[in-house]
Amino acid sequence: MEKPLILITNDDGITAPGIRALIEIVKSIGDVDVYVVAPDSPQSAMGHAITINSTLHIEEIKGGAVQEWSCSGTPVDSVKIAVDRILPRKPDLCVSGINHGSNSSINVIYSGTMSAAVEAGIEGIPAIGFSLSDFSYHADFKAGEKFIKKIIMETLENGLPDGVVLNVNIPKLPEEELKGIRICRQARAKWDESFEERVDPRGRNYYWLTGNFVNMDKGKDTDEWALANGYISVVPVQFDMTAHQFMPNLNTWDLNGFDDK
Amino acid sequence: MEKPLILITNDDGITAPGIRALIEIVKSIGDVDVYVVAPDSPQSAMGHAITINSTLHIEEIKGGAVQEWSCSGTPVDSVKIAVDRILPRKPDLCVSGINHGSNSSINVIYSGTMSAAVEAGIEGIPAIGFSLSDFSYHADFKAGEKFIKKIIMETLENGLPDGVVLNVNIPKLPEEELKGIRICRQARAKWDESFEERVDPRGRNYYWLTGNFVNMDKGKDTDEWALANGYISVVPVQFDMTAHQFMPNLNTWDLNGFDDK
Numbered sequence: 001m002e003k004p005l006i007l008i009t010n011d012d013g014i015t016a017p018g019i020r021a022l023i024e025i026v027k028s029i030g031d032v033d034v035y036v037v038a039p040d041s042p043q044s045a046m047g048h049a050i051t052i053n054s055t056l057h058i059e060e061i062k063g064g065a066v067q068e069w070s071c072s073g074t075p076v077d078s079v080k081i082a083v084d085r086i087l088p089r090k091p092d093l094c095v096s097g098i099n100h101g102s103n104s105s106i107n108v109i110y111s112g113t114m115s116a117a118v119e120a121g122i123e124g125i126p127a128i129g130f131s132l133s134d135f136s137y138h139a140d141f142k143a144g145e146k147f148i149k150k151i152i153m154e155t156l157e158n159g160l161p162d163g164v165v166l167n168v169n170i171p172k173l174p175e176e177e178l179k180g181i182r183i184c185r186q187a188r189a190k191w192d193e194s195f196e197e198r199v200d201p202r203g204r205n206y207y208w209l210t211g212n213f214v215n216m217d218k219g220k221d222t223d224e225w226a227l228a229n230g231y232i233s234v235v236p237v238q239f240d241m242t243a244h245q246f247m248p249n250l251n252t253w254d255l256n257g258f259d260d261k
Numbered sequence: 262m263e264k265p266l267i268l269i270t271n272d273d274g275i276t277a278p279g280i281r282a283l284i285e286i287v288k289s290i291g292d293v294d295v296y297v298v299a300p301d302s303p304q305s306a307m308g309h310a311i312t313i314n315s316t317l318h319i320e321e322i323k324g325g326a327v328q329e330w331s332c333s334g335t336p337v338d339s340v341k342i343a344v345d346r347i348l349p350r351k352p353d354l355c356v357s358g359i360n361h362g363s364n365s366s367i368n369v370i371y372s373g374t375m376s377a378a379v380e381a382g383i384e385g386i387p388a389i390g391f392s393l394s395d396f397s398y399h400a401d402f403k404a405g406e407k408f409i410k411k412i413i414m415e416t417l418e419n420g421l422p423d424g425v426v427l428n429v430n431i432p433k434l435p436e437e438e439l440k441g442i443r444i445c446r447q448a449r450a451k452w453d454e455s456f457e458e459r460v461d462p463r464g465r466n467y468y469w470l471t472g473n474f475v476n477m478d479k480g481k482d483t484d485e486w487a488l489a490n491g492y493i494s495v496v497p498v499q500f501d502m503t504a505h506q507f508m509p510n511l512n513t514w515d516l517n518g519f520d521d522k
Contacts, residue, residue: 052305083454109500122451180519236511243498261491
């Protein structure tokens with residue numbers, strides 16, 4: 001049997017400590033082929049952005065830990081070009097991260113890390129995004145290593161159904177305080193934004209986005225609950241965004257069949 | 262009773278013909294307060310990107326059709342700053358578009374138009390994204406006018422549940438050939454990408470993203486079916502991305518409770 005082919009990407013850029021830690025974890029699995037294709041610069045909060053109005057460059061990084069390419073585009077661009085131009089075949093798994101900062105609850109939608117995983121999923125590749133609730137450059141990516149490896153092994157073994165990827169978040173805790181893994185749903189939370197106004201040297205106003213995270217959802221089956229209680233959260237994520245449960249109601253509106261010819 | 266306050270945005274930029282057409286349709290409703298806050302330049306395929314590592318500018322456009330501001334950021338930035346800094350209160354509705362090009366099926370995930378609508382939804386504002394399956398600058402945005410107005414009126418009247426927005430797509434057809442409205446689910450489709458390789462004047466390779474749209478889903482309840490058959494598609498879209506139906510299976514993996522302390 002062929003060795004599993006694993007694509008590693010992220011949104012913090014190919015030199016970030018988080019992706020370096022993930023490369024080491026994947027290598028430790030043993031008998032796998034590893035390719036890294038990741039943005040050449042930080043791409044946080046890029047969501048599912050793709051590059052359509054300008055060009056992309058890729059560059060092979062010689063002497064890397066594994067076979068590595070940097071990409072001038074977004075995380076989603078990196079996955080697309082990896083599959084089309086770099087990898088010898090469709091990979092068996094795509095892992096994205098380890099992100100410097102949480103991608104739990106609503107953050108899944110802003111996250112470049114998760115968008116890379118979702119893009120892989122769209123292309124039919126089992127995929128997992130990993131994030132650590134610690135924005136610092138010197139975050140401790142070792143603490144969650146055992147759990148990350150376990151989640152990767154289970155995913156390789158079980159596979160994932162068409163249209164589903166995994167969103168894994170790790171709380172910022174020392175290894176001995178990580179309590180285990182919980183399968184969760186995405187909490188209903190949001191950012192309560194405010195823009196800080198400043199004045200530039202030429203007298204023009206400008207704004208910085210700031211904000212507070214607000215969790216309206218106290219369910220013990222949510223990722224936010226798991227993280228707050230010392231657990232690693234695993235949320236299955238789909239990219240069919242249809243609100244199926246609202247269909248019956250929407251069909252009572254005077255729309256379906258409106259002005260039919 | 263206060264007049265409904267309606268926020269209009271888009272991803273093609275504030276000067277695009279599509280948003281101009283949408284402004285006219287909203288004005289034609291009559292007794293409404295209309296604010297436009299939209300990117301100052303085209304932002305297609307930006308997905309749910311937000312600006313966190315640089316600053317934003319907004320500029321009031323004097324003498325516009327209604328109260329208008331341009332924003333230097335993405336579509337999602339425009340909604341965020343509108344709510345925090347520009348609008349007198351939380352709007353009763355946010356409409357995004359009319360996009361130059363389709364945002365049906367998987368395109369919902371790449372679309373700046375839909376990301377703006379989703380962002381409004383996250384903030385608890387009923388929201389609709391409108392897109393026309395015609396990329397040309399001189400697309401006929403008048404053809405679907407009656408249907409767009411109807412969908413806006415029904416949404417103002419019925420409201421939308423927390424966590425749901427609408428994705429409306431209009432086929433490229435003359436008015437008399439538009440057959441009516443269909444409530445649909447998102448088709449399972451994808452882009453089969455390939456990158457075209459070229460060589461720059463300095464001998465370096467670069468790539469352009471190209472691709473073919475592949476619809477794997479022939480269901481007559483899908484948006485792709487509706488559009489191909491002359492109907493306007495209305496898909497309710499949610500931003501809880503949890504794959505709830507996969508939970509029972511995922512719980513059979515050796516993960517939940519792994520290495521619990």
